[in-house]
């Protein structure tokens with residue numbers, strides 16, 4: 281697992297352009313400081329970024345039956361979370377903002393729109409594949425980002441923040 285910066289995410293994405301058409305957003309359901317090789321991008325408590333891959337085209341087992349042509353991005357958090365309490369290690373603001381910036385750069389460099397068809401939380405995909413919060417709650421990553429938030433709001437918040445970053449803060453950010 282190597283530590284990388286946003287500029288490296290930019291470079292990895294530009295190299296994978298044309299081969300990736302979806303991004304899945306996860307939490308690890310583990311501890312802060314504990315990255316997993318299942319995700320292309322791991323985001324730690326203070327926004328530190330780690331990757332186990334040399335290329336985003338490497339197929340990793342992050343989202344059931346959706347791993348080909350997709351990138352998995354995870355917040356390292358949410359050990360002991362339950363369906364109404366994100367527990368002692370919830371997503372931090374730095375993690376959430378970092379994930380939004382990464383979505384923005386990934387989508388721009390991969391040539392994907394930032395929308396529900398191309399960027400989904402694992403909770404949203406699990407609902408489509410009948411193992412999410414609508415049915416069994418086997419996976420519900422990022423269904424909400426803070427205790428008390430509207431259930432199901434996590435995906436729209438992350439996509440909205442990513443669009444903001446792309447238009448307002450990162451429009452001049454490049455891979456150099």
Ligand SMILES: [Zn+2]
Pocket residue numbers: 305306307342402419421
């Ligand atoms: Zn997941």
